Amino acid sequence: MGTSLLACGASFEQYQKFSAAGQEYAVALDSLLVTSGNYFVDANSEILLRDDFGEPTLDTQTYNQITTNDKQWLELIARMRVHTHDFTTLY
Secondary structure (H helix, E strand, C coil), X not given: CHHHHHHCCCCHHHHHHXXXXXXXXXXXXXXXXXXXXXXXXXXHHHHHHHHHHCCCCCCHHHHHHHHHHHHHHHHHHHHHHHHXXXXXXXX
């Protein structure tokens, strides 16, 4: 990638700035993914706890679906974080 930027007339300093911006983006994206995962699970946990300690309003199927959705969401976030890390280590 660096060679292509230099070949296009970009200076090494411009390449370094571009690289630093990419690293900052990756750090921000990782933070956003972690925060969104925590928020999603916390929100659903509140629903489940309210159902456990109050008058039950969720049937077993709905309760299990919420738990399954949490697991799937966290797996997706984990894959996205790995992808972001892998992508930034290439350059």
